[in-house]
Amino acid sequence: MTQPQPASSRPPALELRGITKRFPGVVANDSVDLTVDGGEVLALLGENGAGKSTLISILYGLYQPDEGTVSLGGQPVRIGSPAEARKLGIGLVPQHPLLVSRHSVAENLALGGGQASRGGGLFPARGVAGRVRELSEKYGLEVDPTARVSDLSPGEKQRVEIIRALLGGARVLILDEPTSVLTPQEASGLFRVMRELRADGRSLIFISHKLDEVLDVADRVTVLRRGRVVGGVPTAGATRESLAELMVGRGVDFTRKRGAALARGEVLLDVQNLTASGSRGLPALRGVGFTLGRGEVLGVAGIAGNGQSELVEVLAGLHPARGTITLDGQPLTGGAEARFQGGVAHIPEDRIHSGTVPSMTVADNLALRGYGRSPLARGLARDLKATDERARQDVEHYSVATPGIHTPSRLLSGGNIQKLILARELHGQPKLILAVHPTYGLDIGATDQVHRVLLERTNEGAGVLLVSEDLDELLSLSDRIGVMVGGELRGPFPVSEVTRESLGLLMGGAHPHSIPGAGQGVVA
Amino acid sequence: MRFIPLASPSAARVGLITLASVAVALALCALIFVFYGVSPAEVYSTMLRGTLGDSIGLAEVGRRTIPLLLIGAGLAIAFRAQFFNIGGEGQLLLGAVFAAGTALFIPLPGPLLLPTVFIMGALGGGLWALIAALLRRLNVNEILSTLMLNYIAVALVTYLIAGPWKGKDVRGYIYTDSFPDAANLPVIAGTQVHWPTLVLGVAVALGLQWLLGRSTFGYALRVVGENPGAARYAGISSARVMTVVALITGGAAGLAGAGEVAGIHHRLLEAGQISLGYGFTAVIVAWLARGNPALCLITAPVMGIILAGGDLLKIDLNMPFRVVDVFSGVILLCLIASEVFVRNRVVWGARA
Numbered sequence A: 001m002t003q004p005q006p007a008s009s010r011p012p013a014l015e016l017r018g019i020t021k022r023f024p025g026v027v028a029n030d031s032v033d034l035t036v037d038g039g040e041v042l043a044l045l046g047e048n049g050a051g052k053s054t055l056i057s058i059l060y061g062l063y064q065p066d067e068g069t070v071s072l073g074g075q076p077v078r079i080g081s082p083a084e085a086r087k088l089g090i091g092l093v094p095q096h097p098l099l100v101s102r103h104s105v106a107e108n109l110a111l112g113g114g115q116a117s118r119g120g121g122l123f124p125a126r127g128v129a130g131r132v133r134e135l136s137e138k139y140g141l142e143v144d145p146t147a148r149v150s151d152l153s154p155g156e157k158q159r160v161e162i163i164r165a166l167l168g169g170a171r172v173l174i175l176d177e178p179t180s181v182l183t184p185q186e187a188s189g190l191f192r193v194m195r196e197l198r199a200d201g202r203s204l205i206f207i208s209h210k211l212d213e214v215l216d217v218a219d220r221v222t223v224l225r226r227g228r229v230v231g232g233v234p235t236a237g238a239t240r241e242s243l244a245e246l247m248v249g250r251g252v253d254f255t256r257k258r259g260a261a262l263a264r265g266e267v268l269l270d271v272q273n274l275t276a277s278g279s280r281g282l283p284a285l286r287g288v289g290f291t292l293g294r295g296e297v298l299g300v301a302g303i304a305g306n307g308q309s310e311l312v313e314v315l316a317g318l319h320p321a322r323g324t325i326t327l328d329g330q331p332l333t334g335g336a337e338a339r340f341q342g343g344v345a346h347i348p349e350d351r352i353h354s355g356t357v358p359s360m361t362v363a364d365n366l367a368l369r370g371y372g373r374s375p376l377a378r379g380l381a382r383d384l385k386a387t388d389e390r391a392r393q394d395v396e397h398y399s400v401a402t403p404g405i406h407t408p409s410r411l412l413s414g415g416n417i418q419k420l421i422l423a424r425e426l427h428g429q430p431k432l433i434l435a436v437h438p439t440y441g442l443d444i445g446a447t448d449q450v451h452r453v454l455l456e457r458t459n460e461g462a463g464v465l466l467v468s469e470d471l472d473e474l475l476s477l478s479d480r481i482g483v484m485v486g487g488e489l490r491g492p493f494p495v496s497e498v499t500r501e502s503l504g505l506l507m508g509g510a511h512p513h514s515i516p517g518a519g520q521g522v523v524a
Numbered sequence B: 001m002r003f004i005p006l007a008s009p010s011a012a013r014v015g016l017i018t019l020a021s022v023a024v025a026l027a028l029c030a031l032i033f034v035f036y037g038v039s040p041a042e043v044y045s046t047m048l049r050g051t052l053g054d055s056i057g058l059a060e061v062g063r064r065t066i067p068l069l070l071i072g073a074g075l076a077i078a079f080r081a082q083f084f085n086i087g088g089e090g091q092l093l094l095g096a097v098f099a100a101g102t103a104l105f106i107p108l109p110g111p112l113l114l115p116t117v118f119i120m121g122a123l124g125g126g127l128w129a130l131i132a133a134l135l136r137r138l139n140v141n142e143i144l145s146t147l148m149l150n151y152i153a154v155a156l157v158t159y160l161i162a163g164p165w166k167g168k169d170v171r172g173y174i175y176t177d178s179f180p181d182a183a184n185l186p187v188i189a190g191t192q193v194h195w196p197t198l199v200l201g202v203a204v205a206l207g208l209q210w211l212l213g214r215s216t217f218g219y220a221l222r223v224v225g226e227n228p229g230a231a232r233y234a235g236i237s238s239a240r241v242m243t244v245v246a247l248i249t250g251g252a253a254g255l256a257g258a259g260e261v262a263g264i265h266h267r268l269l270e271a272g273q274i275s276l277g278y279g280f281t282a283v284i285v286a287w288l289a290r291g292n293p294a295l296c297l298i299t300a301p302v303m304g305i306i307l308a309g310g311d312l313l314k315i316d317l318n319m320p321f322r323v324v325d326v327f328s329g330v331i332l333l334c335l336i337a338s339e340v341f342v343r344n345r346v347v348w349g350a351r352a
Ligand SMILES: Nc1ncnc2c1ncn2[C@@H]1O[C@H](COP(=O)(O)OP(=O)(O)OP(=O)(O)O)[C@@H](O)[C@H]1O
Pocket: A023, A024, A026, A027, A028, A046, A047, A048, A049, A050, A051, A052, A053, A054, A055, A401, A402, A403, A411, A412, A413, A414, A415, A416, A441, A443, B007
C-alpha cells in the first residue's frame, strides 16, 4: 500500500485520494480527497456543476477516474462497473430514478437485485416481493411491489431506488439529492432510515442543496467548488449561513425576499369553478377558483398528488377541464403552444421527461418553444444561425454552465438543465408564469438567482403561480398562499396570516377555521 | 471484457463500427459458405466481378439501387420518429398499383402522364402507410400493422392482375396489358436503369436530409421521436407528426413502385416480380445509414451490390435463391449487435 496509515486508527470505511476526472472542456473533479467512516453520514455540498454527481459516479463505477485511488477499509479497489460497485457493497440512489417504467416495482427490484433476487426461480420478482415488504415495513418506506413504475409519483420512485440499494446489502450508501422530489413527510421518513443505517455502522454519503436537511442529518460536510475540495467541517456548531459561505465563497441572505405583500392590483388571471379528472380517472380538481393579480406571486402548497400538477397542466393547456379561465380579460383556450404564445410560461415538474429533450443540444433545447416561428424560423426552414445566437444569449444571461451550445443537454448537471428551462420559458415577456418546483435541485446561488428573476418579472407586471413543496420558498416569495387538499384549494391566505405550522396543518387536511391566524383568509 | 457506457458516441465511432459490423457479417457469411461446401473466395470474387467488374453488372446494381434508395431514405425518417415501418414492400406494391391504374386507364396528354404516374404512385404508398399511422392512434403497434398490410397488398395485386385488370391479349398469363408508350420511363441505353427514378431518388434522399436537419417539421419529428413527453409539453402533436411521417415514408416507397412498373416492367404483374424484397432490404439500408437519409446514397448501392451479387450466385454457382436473404439476415443481426459497441467502450483484460 502506498498510503501510510497511522498505526493507532482503523482505516476509514471509504477513502478517495487525488481523484481527478476531466471531460472535454471541464475538469469535473480536481484531485479530490475524501473519507467517510463507518456509522457516519457525510454531506457533499457544492454549487451546480461543482462535480458532486461526477464524483459519486466514479464511486459507483459509472466513470473511471483519470487519476487517483478509491480504498474501502484501507484496501485499494478498482470499480469497473455498477455491478462491481454493488458487489463491493456500494449502493446508489441516483438523482433521477433509473427504473423501467413498464415493469412492476418488484420486477425492477429483481433486475438489479443481486443475491436478493434469488429464490424466485424463473420469476425472480416473486422472490423479491417478500423482502421488499419486510424492508419497507422496517424503515417505513411505503411501496406496493405490484404497482407499475409508470404509475408511481416521483417520491414513490425514489423510495423504490432506496429499497433497491438496501436490497443489494450496501455498506456504503450514496444518496444523490434524494429529497428534492420528496414531500417534507417523506423526507423525514428518509432521515429516519438514514439514522438507522448509520446506527447499523454503515457509511452514508448524502448530497443536498437544502442546508437545513444537511444540518439535521449529516455528521460532517465536505464542500466542492469547481471540482476541488474547498473545505470540510463537522455539522455540530455549523449554521446555514456558515455552510452557504463555504459553498459560494460569500455571504448569502436567507431573509424573506419579497418586501411587504403587494397591494392587490388589477386581476390578471381569473379561474372559476375548475373541475378536472386526474390520470387515474379520479377527480383531481373539484371546483377550484381563485384570482391572481398583476405582479402577484400566488403560492400553492400541498402534499404531492392533491391536484397541484393537474391545476398547472390545465392552465398550461395540457389537461382538459371544465370551468372558466380568463387571462387579461380574454378566455384562455387552445393547446400548449397557443397558450405559450399568449404569454403563459411553464416551468414543468419533470425536467428530464418533459422539460427537455436530453439527446438534443443545448441550442435545440432552448428553441423548443419558438422553433417554428420568426425569428428562429423563416417559413418552413429553421434559422440555425438565429437559433445559435439566441442560445448564446440565453446561456450567458442565465449563466448556464455548459461546454458549448452544441453539447447534448443530457451532459449538463441537474441544476444547469433547470437553468436552461428557465432561460427558455422566461425569454420574451410572459404574462403568467406557472412555476412548479422552479428551484428543485438548484444550489443556493442559483436558487437566489431564480427567485430574483421571478420577482423581477412580477415587477414588470407578470403574475406567478408558484407550486412548491418547499414551505420556506413559498413563505419567502409569495404574496398569498393557497393549499391544495384533495383537489380543492383552501385559501388563498395573505402570507402575513399563515405560518409554517398553519400551512402544515392545512396540508394535512385541517379546516381553516380551526387554525388560529388562518381563519380570516379571504377566498378571492 | 467489460463495457463502459459512453456519454456521447462520436460520428467517427459510429461510422467505423458500422463498417466493422458489415465486415463481420461478410466473414460470418463466408463461414456459412464453407459449411455449404463452396469456397468463400469464389463466392465473393464472383459477386464482385459480376457486379462492379463490368458494365452489365454495374447496371444490375444500379437497377436495384433505385428502389432501395427511395424506400431507405423514407425509412430513415420514419425510424427517427420512432415509427417502425417494415411495410415498405406493401407500400411499394400499392405505389405500383396506383401507377399502373393511372397509366392504363386515365387518358392524359403525353407529357402529363409520367408525372401523374409518379404522383399517384406516391399517393398509393402514402395512403397504405397512413392506415398504420391511424391504427397506431388506437394503440395498434405499427410493426405488426405494416407487416400485415404487406400481405394484403400482395393479395390485392394478385386479385387485380387475375381479375378486373387482366390484360386482353395476354392469354393464359396473369398480368395487365402493356402501358401506353407515353407512360414508359427512358432508360440508360442497353440497361434497365430508369434514370429519371434514380434522379428522383437522389433528390428525395437529399430533400429528406434537409427536412430532418433544417426544417421546422424535422425538428418536431426529432422531438417526438426522442422525447414524446417533451413533445406533449411543447404542444407538438405526435399524432400529426406520425401522419406526415407515414405519408413521407409510404410515399417514397410508392415512388419506387411507380418507377419499377413504369421503368422496367411496363405493366402490373405478380408481386414477387415487381419487388425483389426491396421493402425489407431497405430496412438495412436505413439502419446502415443510422437514420440519415443522405447516407442512403452510400448504403443503398452497398445493398444493391449484395442483391445483384446474390442473384449471380444462384446462376453461376447454383446456390439456392434464398442466399440473398442469408446475407441480409446476417448483416441485420450484426448491425443490431453492433449497437452495444456504439454505446459502450470495451475494455479488454483482467480486472484489478
Ligand atoms: N459525461 C459528461 N461529459 C461532459 N461533461 C460532463 C459530463 N458529466 C458531467 N459533465 C460536466 O462536469 C461538471 C460537473 O457536473 P456534475 O454533474 O458532477 O455536477 P453536480 O455537482 O452534480 O451539479 P448539480 O448540483 O447541478 O447536480 C459540469 O460542468 C458538467 O457539465
